[in-house]
Amino acid sequence: MTIHFKNLNEISGIFYFLISSVLITLSADDFNLLIPCFMICILYGIFLECFKTALFCLPGVILLVLLNPLFNHTGNTPLFYVNDNPYTLEALIVGIRYGMIMLSLIIWFQASFRVLNLNRVFHLLSKILPTTALMLTMIYKSTNDINARREEVSSCQKSFLKPQKGVIKKIKLLSAELLAVSQNALEGSVIKGISMSSRGFELKGKTSVYKIKLKRDDYIFICISLVLLLFYFIGVAKPVFICVFLLLPAIYQIKEEIKWHFLQSKI
């Protein structure tokens, strides 16, 4: 299943992801909220294939979880003592909570990058801050270019040089490669700058081809989200409402699939 906001405006998407990331952070104090949030994030991570960064960060997060009780000694249930300081169960649990929050947010932000059309988000921004929006687009675009160049430079060096032994030699080679890649990127950015200026980037009074008008679907989506949030903040069955809120894009997608299925059967 691919979750997307094809029929919704980017404003709805940004609204949803901003609110949901705040909710995930707020759930840190309550395991009844945290566990369903964490599970939903993992589900999204699996469906959207965006848990690579989280997996990469996992050893670091586990290390932080284990190190936290060494510096934070609050709690009544000591598990063991390190230099006469208690390593408490409570401090370990706090570490686990924040570790889960960190992993959830990493997956959540990656999911948002997958689901939202960043280009249109930048265009939304271009109405207010045109130069900043273009700079963000360029940075986003050049990240991929630089990665490809880094790979090419690195494979060239691999081909020219004998396999490097020793950390110092490896660091020396890596720094030379990075310098070469940055030089290459800077060289390219000079041409890009000239190309931009030759096409009137410095002129004032820009227009945009993108429409930011909200549609009926957007209003419905935002209204449902607000109702769910209202119930959440009143405090009635918090875990249920947070789950429904976080699953809203999936529910919306299922609704679209059913609608499409019936449209197809009519055809």
Add this chain to the structure above:
Amino acid sequence: MALFTIENLSFKYEGENDYTLHNLSFEIKEGETLAVIGKTGSGKSTLLRLLKKSVTPKGELLGKVIFSGNEISEIGFVFQNPYDQSVCETVYDEICFCPQNLGIDPNEIRRRAAEVCSFFGITCLVKKKLSELSGGEIQLVNLAAVSVLSPKAIILDEPYAQLDPISCDKLSTALKKLKNELGTSIIISSHSLYGFLQDIDRVLVLENGRCTEFNNTEKVFSNLFEKKNLLYLVSGSFLPLCGGKLIKTVKDARKYLSENKVSFSPLTSTETPGETALVAKNIYFKYNKKYDDALFGISLEIKKGTVLGLSGANGSGKTTLMKVLAGIKKPYAGRINSYLDSVYLPQDARLTFVKDSVYEDIKFMCEMSEIDESVIQMTLEKYPIFKDIDRLFSKHPYDLSGGELQLSALFKVLVSGKNIIFLDEPTKGLDPYSKIDFIKLINDIKKDNAVVISSHDTELLTEVCDKVGMLFCGELISLESVKDFVFKNSFFTTPLARASRGICDGLALLSQLGGIK
């Protein structure tokens, strides 16, 4: 009516002592197509950039460039490297970039973008990201992006330099449409005009910043041929065939050959096979387990003292095969037995250098690979073609011309002591002089090494290779002698072989006519 009037134009870059352009005066008429040709570093790019104020480089300008109109909307500029000049993420945004900056009404922009996409036949690319497109497609998008406001003139600085022949053809077709259907003036600088030659009205030849020829196409190329100036090769390979008379198409060349007798020496193969350098058996490779195979059951043998060519369309797997054979990528099935060390030079030879000067970089390689620095001097003495290379040693690799860059990169290869040399599109963007030097260089170094060249340039492959393999969808569909390759193929062959087929069989290269050595 004159669109551009250039009066006594001289230009000197900031911080330099010598002038790059000297006292140029000429006019470009409305609707005219002008080609600016010259050796690398002759001042072509500088001249083109001076025609549009917003891309003018910093420096001292004497004389005048007169253009009546709004230069932002009425002059389009396309740069050499298709990847560097694009700004936005998607094709549609790139096309709308300029009109949005000019504050044109969004509905008007949408209409113009739709029109221009249909005109250039890129409607299917509109929603794609630029990073997903090939170099040729991006260059077409760049052309569409500058054409969206129907400019009076479009300036193209070596637009073919980074493209393969098929993409070059597509770009030429688009330029022809612009000229013939919209009456746009086109000012183009290039090292190869074959395919667009029929549509060029006048040619300006620059040598060391001075205009040496400025006349109609036929006269300029005939004069260059008479003067034995190799820049005539920019027009394609038919000039020496008929003693300097400009023939623009294969059809005209066939007509000439059927009416006149041409004497030529047979195509010779200089193969002197040495020891086996590499054997590959049944190689299969894919970039990702979800993707299809990029290489499919390839088997071949590379011998020392020979040059193997790889030909095929874009995406057929030439670069991938070279990377796999060079040991940069690992096949998931099959076996590669390499008896000598391999080295791979990418299309952009600048990427092989990681230091601020050529010499520093070679020294760095020696240090990292534990090679004695005396090898540099020994290589200089062993290969006479590198006798002048020390003048390039102090230069930054990014300041070198295409030919100088290839020379420096090959020198670095020879110092590295690796004997199987893989070269990816080595002559892309080289001027005729540098290309001939490159051919000499390959003939010189092949004695002690095995060389593999991947190229779309069939003339280069015919000139230097002993065997040529043709790839199609990741499969090596043929591996034959260069004679069989050039005379059996109908499309992947030299223009001269196409022209001579069935009339005077056996003619494929200019060097057979005794014109160029």
